[in-house]
Amino acid sequence: MSSLAPLMGRLSQVFSPRLCMFFSTLLISAGTTVTATAVTFEHFIVGRVITGAGGGGIFIVASIMAIQMTSPKRRGLYMGLANTGMTVGVSLGAVIAGALEPKIGWKPLFGIQAPLSLLCGIGIFFSIPASHTSKNANYVDLSIREKLACIDYSGALLLTTTIILFLLGLSGPRILPTPLILSAFALPIFILNEIYAAKDPVIPVTVLRSRGTLLSCIATVGLMMARWAILFYTPVYALAVRGWAPAVAGSILIPTNAGFATGGLLAGVFHIKRTGSFYLHTLTAMALFPVTMVVIAFISTETSPWGLYVTMVFLNGLLTGAAMNYALVHLLHLTLPDVHPIVISLLATFRGFAGSFGSAIGGGFFVRVLHRSLNDGFAEAGLKNRGDLIRRLLGSPALVGRLEGKDRDVAVNAYTAALKALFLAAVGFSAVVAVVQAGTGWKEPVKKEQNLEEEEVEGEEGLVAAA
Structure with missing residues (x-):
């Protein structure tokens, strides 16, 4: 998903967002079909790769269309709606899958998604006007063969x-x-x-020479990497530390994703109704984000008030949604209109990186801390020959709820320590992100024509002074 996202952003310029969105849904449908029919682990992974290839284009192309098809006054609203669609899907997917999997099994669960994706793709294809094509004039008159050669x-x-x-x-x-x-x-x-x-590069490196563009992309991927720690590991907290059932544990994503949708919509509906700088708003949201992470790190325990936990994950999502909307509009202010499609694609691409980067890097860190905590905990408790149990605990947080006595105490404490370490690492990471965002600046770029005029004036003044 992360590696093919930049290519989908470029393809939406070479062909059209309409076709790229439809093609992405076809890949998701094919990938879920392959996954649902898997008989080996390798077969299963091939299905997930195909599905991820399709998923790489969905949000990027949706973001590009939301910018291209709306006016600056309504741009924030439609970006907020796009964010809402994505985050509602994540929340409902976790809850519905957790509820259905024990009843129907994992194969039908994936199989159901294939026809739904296909129907959605067909609906999207006929809903988007055929007149909505690539905004890049370089590709308008090219044949399919010539467009393919541009990739x-x-x-x-x-x-x-x-x-x-x-x-x-x-x-x-x-x-x-x-x-x-x-x-x-x-x-x-x-x-x-x-x-x-x-x-015709996948990622135009020349565009990244702009300080505002480069730092905005880095800040976005960093913030969303920290955000994915919440999305992946608050359900782990509910499973391992709180002892909730899988179907119920997925519901922890509802308040944080509701916050994410609310933050994006509030910023879009009530505030982002103009073009221009949103420097302070973006920076404020990103600076408050690590504060919520600190609180979450210290209340991820077995006895913390549940109402406080729901409130903090909601606020965490609220700040993230607002920051993402503000950051996008501010980046458009920092760049010239003729590179906006490329810049939108870049920002969405870097945001797409965050899911894989956050889950892989954060997951690796979490597993290493958990493994060490389990080893130390069982050793201090005088419990020997727990190697196989440790291996199973690393892969299944739900197993904690089936343990008893000292085994369960050690497992709960180890998961609590690993979650705290991960969330505190995300705090430090997101604090650095706020500093990076501060470096983007707030001045809009000067057009080349204006630069030339200023140079000519300065030259004339110099000649007059010399005379």
Whole structure:
């Protein structure tokens, strides 16, 4: 999903957002079908890869359309609605899947999604006006063959390789140096390819030379990586520490995603009704985000007030939704209109990175802390021969609820310690993100024509002074 998201952003410019959205839904339908018919683990993973390839285009293309098809006055509203659609899907997916899987099994659960995705894709295709095509004039009169020739296949392959190696090195119970080293070699090759070899690069590196664009993208991926710690590990908290059933544990995502949707909509409906700088608003939301993470880190215990926990995850989502909406509109203020489609694609792409980066890197960190805490806890309790139990606990937080006595106490304490460490790491990370966002600035760019006029005036003044 993360590695193919940049390519989908570029394809929506080469072809049209309408076709790219329809193609993405077809991939999701095919991927869920493959997953539902899996008979081996490898078969299952192939299905998830195909599904992720389709998912890489959905939100990016939706974001591009929300910007292109709306006026600046209503842009914030429709971006808030796009965020709401995504976050409602995440919430309902977790709850519905948790409720249905014990009753119908995982294969039918994936199988149901295939026809639904196909129907949604057909509905989207006929709902989007055929007149809504790429806004890039360079591709309007090209044939399909010429458009396909414009795609930066080498850049897409190099970027995919770089991301996969990077995530592989950091996502497991042990940090693997070889994939990280190979990723470090692949990244500069990708950058050189985009600058010197690619005629139509996947990620236009020249656009990232803008300080506002580069820092906005980095801040977005950083904030959303910290945000994914909430999305992935508050249900783990509910399962392992609180002892909730899987179907109920997924409901913890409802308040935080409701907050995310509310924050985006409030900012879009009541405030973002103009173009211009939203520097202070973006910075304020990002600076308050780690405050909520600190509180969540210290109340992720077995005895903390449940009402307080729901309130804090709601506020965490509220600040994230508002920050994402403000950051997008502020970035449009920092860049020239002719690069807005590229900038939107870049920002959405970096935001797409966050899901995989947050789950892989954060998950690897969490598992390493949990493994150490379980080993130390069982050793201090004098419980021996717990290697197999530790292995199963690392993969199944729901197993904690089936333990008794000292085994359960050690497991609960280990999960509590690992969650606290992860959330505090997210606090430090998101604090750095706020500093990065502060570096974006608030001044709009000066157009080239204006620069030339100023240079001519300065030149004339210099000649007069010399005379």
